[in-house]
Amino acid sequence: MSRARRLGLTLIAPLIAVVAAALVTSLVLLGVGESVGEFWAVVLSVPSSRLMVTIVNNASVLYLSGLAAAIGFRMNLFNIGVEGQYRVATFTGAYFAGLALLPGVLNTLVAIGVAMAAGAAWAGIAAVLRVTRGVSEVISTIMLNAIAGGLVAFLLRELGEQQGQIRRTTTIPESAWVPGIPLIPGEPSLVYGLALLALVAGVGYAVVLNRTRFGFDLRATGASETAAVASGVNVKRMTVAALLLSGAVAGLIGMPDLFGDSHAYGSTIQVGLGFTGIAVALVGRNHPAGIALGALIFAFLSVQSNALGIIAGISPEIVAVTQGVVVLSVVIAYEVVRRYQLRIEQTEVARALEREPAAGSEVGT
């Protein structure tokens, strides 16, 4: 198959998915008697520069979340617990930074490390249960999500302080804040300074996965566990390592907002980022660039939909349907394209064999 054709086939799947999602969303809106035209007019309008900054901020956070999920996916591990790891890690990081044990930037750096360790530890519970007791990580991480919610609420009550209506950890000293980056000239709102973490993590993900032995072992185990075992991979150790790494990256999700905007962990923390990350990883096919595209699309949709209620009188929740349909149709489309590719390859091989009938008969004689 030619290179161009291969590329075309790779791009057609997301295209089908976007069209399908647009179609389903429009049909749902038609079904309940809302104006389809107004919906698309609002969602597809050019965002103001302030909203563009918000989109970039949300996308960077979603990208980290998508990476966390993708690390597990590459090894056929379903870390559904990104959400719980993110909550536990963000709380721990915020609490540690709020203690102000270290001066300035050192506090920031160590707090990020503490958050990553907390996320890894929370994922580690699932890893240990899987390798020692054979508990499926799907179920255990789902349970750990719920437990994380209760645990953090308890810790917030014990260790946090009341500020007006909400309960939050001690505010991080100003010396440890990370200043924002001006992305668009003349726009007062800034991109999170730690949005750069997403870039670093993305590059790290690509390098580790494609250029190191660890990454090779990880992908090999994901592709065929038996083959990996036969070539000397210690699957149990890889399972633990992959889940710890996934949890550590999940620990980064809350950092840009923590050090850039909210400066404390409070009951107003954004929930659901971990679940959206799973969706983003699926849309992006676990590819570092694909996940970035997925994160941008999801961030764009959620930010643009906020105006739906005010302008068009449509509930912004409809966008969750759009996002869900994107995920489902993209995985179906990839599967259909894969089968189609397989069939083309089979016909090509068959044709090549037909062209050299002599080779076949020589083997026979």
Added chain:
Amino acid sequence: MSTVAGASAPGAAGPPQPVGAAPRRSSPRSMLWVWLLLGLLALASARVLSGADDIDSPGTLGAALTLAIPIALAGLGGLWSERAGVVNIGLEGMMILGTLGAGYYTFHFGVWAGLLGAMAFGAIGGLLHGTATVVFGVDHIVSGVAINIIAAGAAAFLAEVFFSGLPGGGPTQSPALPNAPSFDVPILSGAASDLATKDWFVVSDAASVVAALTTDMSAFTLLALAAFAGTYWVLWHTPFGLRLRSCGESPTAAETLGVNVYRYKMIAVTASGALAGFAGCYLAVVASSGYANGQTGGRGYIGLAAMIFGNWRPGGLLTGSLLFGYTDAARLRSGGESVHALLLVVAAGLLVFALWQLRRARAAHAIGFAVAGGVVLFWFLAADTIPSDFTQMTPFVATLLVLALFSQRLRMPAADGQRYRRGEAG
């Protein structure tokens, strides 16, 4: 402690069994009674020792049943689907669709139409999951995750459309819904309730159970129990059930015997969605008084865990659901105190398990369980109550503990979660 699972799963890839410990054969049904009796005895002892009277009052047990049924129905949905080889983590989403369907149809057309509507909504989710996994061969977990996202979004969006203008309704909840008909068993109900208040060791506790089962029994609860009996009969005593289960064990073998594997899988997943829809309906109509956003609260996942706990069998699934329903009820009714008393039960269980491990000459395991039991016992003695945040986690921690202790004795259908394509049988 786990003879039930051990007897039904002799081939499981568990730790090597000592030669002396031949698997004891006893019918699962008689073992169920033994377990229920032991549980009752443990609860009665804990009640007397800790003075937490609410841990097995008829009210708590009744609430336990009400909270167990949605979990059990979701798990039953999981059972249908996984017995046919399709892992269904979309149960949560199908349950959400069920609560929405129940809210809409019950408000407009009454309780029974609400049940049908909820099952239809759930079945749509099941059909979607089936189309993605069976027809297109998408990974089952991935499809399930996507369905959960779609269902949560669709429910939140449609709830606003359905309920916004209605009296007592709002963008996130339906108006109050009529409850399903319920009844008391005459004489028995009153007598048992009286006896339950007498505070006699074991006798009053047993009376509590009878009182809970005979007082204010909902028609939906009976229907749910009938669904269990029906599932057991259909899946294990009819040719249809045998074929369906063969699709979960070895689809290629089933194919060579002329079974239309795709059709059976689709039927199973659709039934699974309908049962999850029923679970959602029960939650909205019986366990609470109407639809509300986020009402399922992960119960679909707990149902899945209950099914795994039950070793992919209806009886075990029901036992697991009752266990989870009970921990949920204990926290709702005088939560801190009741869950605190339950710590004593858990500590005793862990210590007994440690002794059992010691008898089987596994010192390391024995020490581990003994230490865990000691810690829980210390916790029980040191504190008077448990913070509400911890009581909320109880069902989830219980699920994790149970899976950690028993998972190696479980055996799932052999081809569960695997992709299958027609015509690939050799």
